[in-house]
Amino acid sequence: MLWACILLPQLAMDGVLRHCADSQAPLVLLAGPPQRRILQAVNPAARALGLRPGQALTAAQALTTEFTTADYDQAAIDRWQRFLAAWAYGFSAQVSLRYPRCLLLEVHSSLGLFGPWPVFEARLREELTTLGFQHRITAAPNPAAARVLANARDGLAVFDDKELLQALHPLPVARLGLPEAAATAFSRMGIRQLQQLLALPRDSLAKRFSAEVLLHLDTVFGRRPLALEFYSPPDVFDTRLELNFEVESHQALLFPLRRLTADLAAYLAGRDSGVQRFTLHLEHRNQADSLVVVGLLSAERDAAMLFEFSRGRLEHQQLSAPVLAVRLVARDLPPFVPQHQQLFDERPQQSQPWEQLRERLRARLGDDAVYGLTHRADHRPERSWTQDEIKTPLPTCAPRPGWLLVEPEPLSESGLRILSGPERIESGWWDGGDVRRDYYVVETRFGQKGWAFRAVGSGQLMLHGWFS
Structure with missing residues (x-):
């Protein structure tokens, strides 16, 4: 078997930056009690200003005030990890969230569909970059080894046990994922690399250290299977994006709307389904949400089209009050059937399929402005037709x-x-x-x-x- 590990080293920071219009602006994530706020994470722009993780907020503000702050939210980290698991489900039926800020995928059974591992890996990286998440990807014959290799070098891939031994031996003991007490003890004993640790008698290790040490080593080398609980995507897509300020115009809502519809498209691709109806909740202060219902005549999952349809409906919505947050809820998720196309498509590249044009017109002009025709059993021309859904063709005559x-x-x-x-x-x-x-x-x-x-x-x- 072949397992891939996708390590997300800055998941909290990426989750905040992907909702910022300027992702290059200095940003820090804060943790700790209100009396003593600590910089938990900083992006490269903030690091260039001299800010460092672990620094007190007051000390950082003494250096500069040209940065924005956000809370380090563990619940948000878990939510983003589940979102990426739903995305990864489109590549493998076996996706695990066993390790924090990490995805484990069984990819051997998917190579026949997505190509050899280098091609498969390149696709994973491309889509993760598009989604806005930094990552490290490794591959190994077992999931525990794949996770350990992610601590060594990004892009490292081994395909058999012999290569795995060669890749693991020079690894520092501190990066093996051992219990902290055991790793500290090995360091004090002068044992720095895994090959030095393996040279010690196994009986001595069993006597001096907890059973967890040998159990972990056996799991990494594939001698013991790692019990995994596999992820199953939810049946409802429900994502909320809180805005940094009160929004009073449709134009300012387009950036969060584009991000939400892109997330919906990634979720649908993982489930191999489409969406036919979803609702945008525009949250206000001290009053009920404004609802924007987007209904489609057929299932769709293209990110650009979902954004365009939502944008057309949103522009017709009157904002009764400033918007504080946007929430997208999709419950009607029928199977997605791709459109059949000719091998040699003679359609000009700048034109679009009728189905997408139809939905674009409905979004811009309203549901009642675009309709189809169907025949009526009457020979009089002015009474021989009536409005109908855009599906029933007229008979030949x-x-x-x-x-x-x-x-x-x-x-x-x-x-x-x-x-x-x-x-x-x-x-x-x-x-x-x-x-x-x-x-x-x-x-x-x-x-x-x-x-x-x-x-x-x-x-x-x-x-x-x-x-x-």
Whole structure:
């Protein structure tokens, strides 16, 4: 087997930075009681100002005030780890959250789908970078070894036990994941590397140290299996993004909206499903949330399209009060069926499929502004159709114009040429709308093609529609 370890060394910082419009601005995460706030983590821009983890907030403010702060939230770290587990579920059915700020994936069974490990690894890195998370990725024959190798070097991959021994032997004992007391004791004994530790008699180690030491070493070398509980993605996507200030315009909501829809797309890809309906909750102070419901006619999961649909609906929403947070909830998650395409697509690259254009128009103009047509069992042209969902095609029949006039208009016969006809339509005697007409396909002297009729017994030609 082959296991991959994705270590997320700055998960707390990345979770905050991905919600900031300027990710390069100095930022520090604070921990500790209100009386003594401590810098728990700093980004590179803050480090360049002389700020360091463990520094008191008062000391940092004495150096500079050109940085922003956020709380170091353990609950947020756990939430982001579960979010990334849902993303990783799209690559492997066996995803574990056993270690903090780390994902374990069984990838051997996925190589046939995603390609050899270098290609697979490159895809993982690309998507993690797009999502905004720093990472270290290693691979090993067992999950415990993969986690230990992540402490050694990013990108390290071994595929058999012999290579694993060679990679593990020079590792520092302090980076093996041993209990802290045991690691400290080995350091005082002058044992710095794993190969020195393995040279000690096993019986002596068992007598002098807890059983956890030998158990951990056996697990790392694959002699004992590591019991893992595998992650199962939830059936509901529910994510909330708290804003740093009160937002009063739609434009300022676009950045958090783009991030939320991108997260939704990553979650859907992991579940191999789409979304057909979701709700945006715009949270205000001291009043009920404003709801923006986004409903689609078919399942979708493309991040750009989900953002575009949401943006169109959001722009029609009147903000009754400043927005403090945005929450996205998606419960209707049907299976996603990709659109079938021709091998040689003759569609211009700048155009888009009809399904996406349809949803874009509905988002911009409203649900009632875009509709389809369906036939009605009536021969009278003005009553032979009705509005319907954009799914039912019209039946094939004699040529009919694409533009039917609201009221027929008199048509001059000067220079007019009859192309076909007459086609008699006689109907409606039962409802008081009796018509008796002879229809013709005509062409004007300007080349326009129309649809005209004469009432039976009358000589006046009436225009009823134009052909495209």
